[in-house]
Amino acid sequence: MQNAERMQGRIRAQRQPQHKPFWRRLLAIASPSQRSWHGGIELRGYKELSNATPVVPVAIGKIQLAIPLGRGRRSVQPCVQPGQHVRKGEVIGIGDDNTAWVHASTSGIVERIDLAFAADSAEPVMAVILNADGLDEWIERPVPGLPQTPETLVERALQMGIVGLGGAGFPTALKLAGAQQPDLLLINGAECEPFLTCDDRLMREHAEALIEAADFVAALLGITLTRFGVETNKPEAMATLRAAARQARTRVEICPLPERYPAGGQPLMIKSLSGRNLAPGARPADIGVLALNVATLYALGRAIFQGEPLIKRVLTLTGNCERPGNVLVPVGYPVSALRAIAGAAAEGQWTQVGGPMMGQPLPDPTAVISKTSSCLIFGAERYLPATQPAGSCIRCTRCVDVCPMSLRPLDLYAAAERLDKASLQELRLDACIECGSCSSICPSNIPLRDRFRQSKTEIRA
Known part of the structure; x- marks a missing residue:
């Protein structure tokens, strides 16, 4: 090829x-x-x-999946058409030599190619909408x-x-x-x-x-x-x-x-x-x-x-739910169905995708699991502190004490606020790994990590 x-x-x-x-x-x-x-x-x-119970495979059954074709520059082009029957493991998206291929997570009929929300993406992505036939039939695999x-x-x-x-x-x-x-x-x-x-x-x-x-x-x-x-x-x-x-x-x-x-x-x-x-x-x-x-x-x-493609992953279901644990879930599986499997409330709960430090709130109730979705924390408001209004920096330097990259977040924040790109470069903004340690320890609730992430985007632009 x-x-x-x-x-x-x-x-x-x-x-x-x-x-x-x-x-x-x-x-x-x-x-x-x-x-x-x-x-x-x-x-x-x-x-x-x-962490106390073994991983449990999720039975697919007859359900609609939305299999993401990647994200941004790492997206692939679909190679299937609406109405086409595909089998588990069949290639449904091919890109150039910089993008990983995408495969069907189960067997079924392609309904359409459309935008869908991946659980760990703030913006919708292109996806293959697949109506599973419940047979979970593999493609022939020599x-x-x-x-x-x-x-x-x-x-x-x-x-x-x-x-x-x-x-x-x-x-x-x-x-x-x-x-x-x-x-x-x-x-x-x-x-x-x-x-x-x-x-x-x-x-x-x-x-x-x-x-x-x-x-x-x-x-x-x-x-x-x-x-x-x-x-x-x-x-x-x-x-x-x-x-x-x-x-x-x-x-x-x-x-x-x-x-x-x-x-x-x-x-x-x-x-x-x-x-x-x-x-x-x-x-x-x-x-x-x-x-x-x-x-x-x-x-x-x-x-x-x-010779098995990446079509499923282990995912943690945790938080305020009746049946926490880890499941082996097909890529493209809806979060709403996982909510029922975990025994979490169907509505009125904040669901965090990923960990509390580097994750994000579930972007949409219809979101599906992607290759990079690792955890769903149901009822996250019970465990994670609510966002508080930001105050002014009191120069306590706690953010400096906890920064694992030995940066000075308070000075970086000041430079970011005045759009001083030269100072941001001198203070090594590019070394920030966006772990959020500084934000979590700040007594003034300043969103340091979010500001640094925004500044990196502005500098690249």
């Missing part, structure tokens, strides 16, 4: 033989003192609401051969629709293609946001598959060291992963991360597990690291060994 050929050509150009500098090998075994990072906050986790080169691994990830499931949704194929002679594979199992337990359950229930996938990717890319990072509030996940690693006789290391938000932020996770510093605007590949979210690794493993 032309897209795959262009992708492979780009990879070959990037993967010219080169010697790894000594500092890279040295940093891979950096001492704990080199791995600490400043700031962060301790949050009540609410993990106990949903047993795939294992990828033999980095190029074929990239092609597999692209065609199987694998994207980052930690929230960003960046195509995994591009991350693999950009990995220039990495020597360190880091798997992010921190899940540091309160309420979320989908990755925790995934690690507990599929540890062997995760170790197998990590070993395969590392071997194919010539990576010499693999580390899983897991927050210390997930002892069962850590123990299960370590047992799986011993059983597989692998050298994969299972490393504790501090129980401190935002330990899972990419620059902080890399710092904790390797001692390497990821500069603002830099990619992990620039410092010899390939970083994947644990759910992304699991989906990639399914694509490698079973």
Whole structure:
């Protein structure tokens, strides 16, 4: 295929033989003192609401799905027509070599191509509206051969629709293609946001598959060291992963991360597990690291060994509901149906999508689950503080104390308010990871994170 050929050509150009500098090998075994990072906050986790029971698959039945075709520049073009019958796993959207393909989550009839709300998108996106026939019939899937080169691994990830499931949704194929002679594979199992337990359950229930996938990717890319990072509030996940690693006789290391938000932020996770510093605007590949979210690794493993596209994900249902827990849900499944499954009130509740720090309120009652939807917190008003009117900065510098990137949020905010782009650049606005620690600690309720996000948009424009 032309897209795959262009992708492979780009990879070959990037993967010219080169010697790894000594500092890279040295940093891979950096001492704990080199791995600490400043700031962060301790949050009540609410993990106990949903982490005690196994993941339950959602039965699809005869229901209407709206399968998102991506978001913004990462959208694909539909390759199906209204009235067409499709089967589970069939390709319904193809883009260029920068966008992951989209597949049918079940079998049924395409009703139309139309706008729909994804649960974690503030604006409607194009989607394939599919009337499920209740048969859940798979497309014919011949047993795939294992990828033999980095190029074929990239092609597999692209065609199987694998994207980052930690929230960003960046195509995994591009991350693999950009990995220039990495020597360190880091798997992010921190899940540091309160309420979320989908990755925790995934690690507990599929540890062997995760170790197998990590070993395969590392071997194919010539990576010499693999580390899983897991927050210390997930002892069962850590123990299960370590047992799986011993059983597989692998050298994969299972490393504790501090129980401190935002330990899972990419620059902080890399710092904790390797001692390497990821500069603002830099990619992990620039410092010899390939970083994947644990759910992304699991989906990639399914694509490698079973030829299975990304058509479902583990999702946390929690908050004020009768049946909290984690479900394996098809992409495009309506939130309204999940509300009934969880035993949450049908109306009059605030539903938060994602965690309380970096998530957002459900944009529309008709919204559906996307590849990057990780959590639904029903009745969030019971757990999350209501927004209070903002006051004036009292220069207490609490925001400085908690900023994990060692920035000065109060000065950044002042520069943003006066539209001083030079000062914003000098104060390193681009280093802000938008974790919201500063906003949550501010006694004046100043929406610092939201203002910084807006300023970044203004500067790009």
